[in-house]
Amino acid sequence: MKYQVNSSEATAFLRKIIEERVDEKGLEWINLQETTLRDNFQLRSFYLTFSTAPRFIKKNSLSFTKEERIRAEKLRRGFQPQHWDLLQCVRTYFLVMLPGDEEENFIKNITRLFETADLDEQVAMYGALPLLTFPTALITRTREGLRTNITDVFDAIVLDNPYPADFLGQDAWNQMLLKAVFMQRPLYRIYNADERVNPELAKMLVDFAHERWAASRDVLPELWRFIAPYLEDGYFSDIKKVVKGKPLEKQAGLLACNMSAKPEAQQLLNKYPEVKEDIGSGRLNWETIGKENETKQKV
């Protein structure tokens, strides 16, 4: 696979987002860099453009309109740059300009950039994964990125990013999800996570939950979302325990029951008609649980 996205459409999309937000001096700088890069592409000037961008572009949040969100989704399924800042957007604009005609050369250049990137540069590069050419050749790099202990870098790959669900194999996907649980990241922001559930992952997550319980520690309530499809596999006793826990855990346990076809699960849910009603009306779902847990972590 060579392209995930039409690169001239991606450029036009980012350009419009940037033009509507950047100040005059910043735009002037962007235009100057772009002319230089397009007229005579030199790797050294590309790297300098990429690294000195913060001198000219602010890290303002982008705050997208609804229409812009729709355009992003249309450009590439699951693409969510509304979570980026302006600097990241500008860096991505330049990344898309990196010559991508020939795989070996492209991977060599981007690897050099990855290997010398500072923190924010890494965030921008991993965030740009859904737009880059030769996406399958970037899997190894992505797995390397997932080994980070720096939360912002991890988040750039894992949250609001369609690349992992589209390209990671099951082992890498499972490790990513388990680490996201371990680092207590908001799982509802992992794109298409429900479509990538599998029994192996459920087993790993339940084992992890048992370890946490053994150490008298809390378990991330969102974890049970990925166990729900496998309650037949002997995990129902765990769910019963979760439902007896703190309010958020109870809600998570019952949401898992709601997702399950297992009759005992439905019976358990029926014991809590008010929660069942909240689920039915959409007031309670995995996103509300995830968001509430985020708020709790911040306090």
Add this chain to the structure above:
Amino acid sequence: MYIDPHIHVSSRTTDDYEAMRKAGIVAIIEPAFWLGQPRTKVGSFQDYFNSLVGWERFRASQFGIKHYCTIGLNSKEANSEALAEEVMDLLPLYVGKEGVVAVGEIGYDDQTKAEDKYYRLQLELAKEVNLPVMIHTPHRDKKRGTIKSMEVSREHGLDPSMVVVDHNNEETVKEVLDRGFWAAFTIYPHTKMGSERMVEIVRKYGAERIIVDSAADWGISDPLAVPKTAKLMKDQGISEEDIHLVCYQNALTAYGQSGQMNENDWLNPEPVDQRKKLSGNTILRGGQHPKIEGDTSIKGVEN
């Protein structure tokens, strides 16, 4: 509030970071230097520079300390010429990065020809990207080496106001100040400068263009040297204003010329987005609580 404008925190523990924050250190500069033993591959330099602009910056932030760095090829390792050439090719990738406040620490060690060559090349690089320079002055033949560093930098057209000469002592300070350079002092108990001597220097020369740092590293050194020296100055009657200059403001003025170091970075951190608010204390193991204010979420870490 203090700034330690020269400290190799990569070699320090989290206890040090905690103590530094508690003692009032809000920002630090970690200069690229050698690691106590020579590197043999350019990749080791690359990973070291990566750590200065990435991991260590992140680690410091976990303790509420704003971390900056300088990038350069140090004088000791400049003597390994084949390697030095490769490192020189690497430097342009790093000097333009956010939070890189100077080219440094560069200068002379044994004052060899190779040291001279790479010192000059890096002065040119600093000029090209409009960054200040941090000069490491030699331990041996110090006075001559210090004067030579300054003369060569003038020869390359650098304004003394863009050059910080570090590791001064009673013998070098006058030459440095008279020439209009910044004079930094490293409070490093056994080899460089002690706090008591530092007090006397400020008494004698005043606070203008004088900077105090710890250069704490892997050797016997003290990451609290700046706040401790400040306290001693206070006890011995140096004015608050002068203490503020030598332990905070002068470093900020000198390295702020890079455009990469701004008081607002720690006084009014830019509004953080949802993701950054949650960005976490992965230095902490699951269940540990951070002792600092600010980020309060509890995170796990993998080693």
